Amino acid sequence: MNQTLTQSIWLEAFRRMAKSKLTTVALIIVLIYAVVALLAYCGIIATDWSQEVGTSYEAPNIQHWFGTDIFGRSVLRKIIKGAQVAMNVGFVVSMIAILIGVVLGAIGGYFGGVVDEMIVWLCSTMASIPNIMLLISLTFILGKGILAVYIALGMTNWVELCRLIRGEVIKHKDREYVQAATAIGASHFSKLWWHILPNVLHIVIIQFSGIFQIAIKSEVILSYLGLGVQNSPSWGVMINDAKVDLMYGVWWEIAFATVAMFLIVLAFNILSDALRDALDPKLRGK
């Protein structure tokens, strides 16, 4: 019974989303990026991005659709490699943020008391430092490289999720179905994991989509500050390189990197709106 009900809610949400053409397009864009990133990750495409394929600063032509950069490397390949970096950063960062946010939020909301107060205090403390300052400090301290980017972005993006989960868990923990679980002898963990968490999962999914695009956007800023991904082309590095390029009238590197980033961020923005509409019961009917 519970199983079919759960399924029907998710199915219903999916049906709602699929009705909108815009959302479908956004979903397809995300899927395409994911496939491209996966292929690049497995070394099937764009492995030779660092190779010279033409002369320096070739405008887009039939051979090189997206043109070449200062060293005569293919901009298209760099964009693809950048997609791998961006999707990678987005995914890992959302996972870190979700892990911290859900665990802390669930524990705080469920157990209450001193533990909860500590978690609320931690959230308020983190929230009172402007994100960009925390982000810069963390990356700076952890040293350059992708690991520092993961940790810094993960650490700066869990607070909102934690607060939302905590609030929902507080609402749910005294409901009848949880009392019923207590009555049949369920442990705290099993009540949280099997009974309450499935009921707050929609928040996690909505937030996932939001954190993903924030991570992609932040990576660009870190790259500009020289604190981002090293030794691999990322959209941030490409846009940053264009500082010099633009003065020579070379627009293609910045333009294609911007468009590549714009499309995926836009898709995630549309998707998180659609997810919110489909999954958040409060907004239904509006």
Added chain:
Amino acid sequence: MGIYNYIIRRLLYVIPILLGVCLLIFLMFNIVAGDPTAVLLGKHATAKQMAELRHVLGLDKHWFMQYVDIVKSAFSLNFGRSWASQQQIMPMIKAGTWVSLTLVVPSILITNILAISMALVAAFFRGRALDRGLVVLSIIMMSISGLAYILFSQWFFAYKLGWFEIAGYEHGFLACIPYIALPCFILVLLSVGSDLRFYRTVILDEMYQDYVRTARAKGLPEGLVLFKHVLKNVMIPIITNLITQLPSWLLGTLLVESFFGIPGLGGITINAINNADFPVIKAITILSAIFYVIFNVITDILYTVVDPRIKLS
């Protein structure tokens, strides 16, 4: 009685938050960051020199005393001297804040006026083409990289067309205008999208309230309902948004300032990062947290003053 009690209680709550911020900064810069003397003295530093510098900087103290030092600086607002320039940090930050404000205040005003007017238009035409167009536009604007806005505008408007100064800053009310006009324009572009979306949601939420139905039922035209009744009520979330934004705005200008060579807080921060100037980074982080917390308290108090329905708890 109630309101003063409430204010004092809210102000007392600032203390644990500040202690937390200091703890976070201590953990980051005094524990995780490693020995800064190696960076400060360069490659040819001897062990003796490094030990001496550690002593001068107070890094050889017991870890607890180092934490106490940070807490002291946060509560006395005395952050000592910059490692890089040996300047006193507070005057440095004060000067930077004024510069940043000349950029931030006009940007916030323009952004909010634009966003609120567009949100009202969207709410008036809700569900119709104009509303949907504005929503799509705001999502598109939010999805473009901030860096791209800056680079393209600087290249196109300042370099290609020559309408504005490419970079630099001059002190003085009128003298700074040619330098801040373009950065200001970019800041508006950067934030008007998300503000528009937020205000639209707030206004639409308000439109489902009972008093709106009553106003419509007694035959008021939609425009009057929107401007006379709804706008008054959404002023609370709008003002909250405005005030809580201010501290993050000061740092939000970080990239813009660094691109345009404006010597504001953003420029100071970027320099501090490039020079491993820990005290400056610490000071800016602590100050921004203090501002954030205090602004939040102010908003909460304003809330209770503006709306008597909100309980003082």
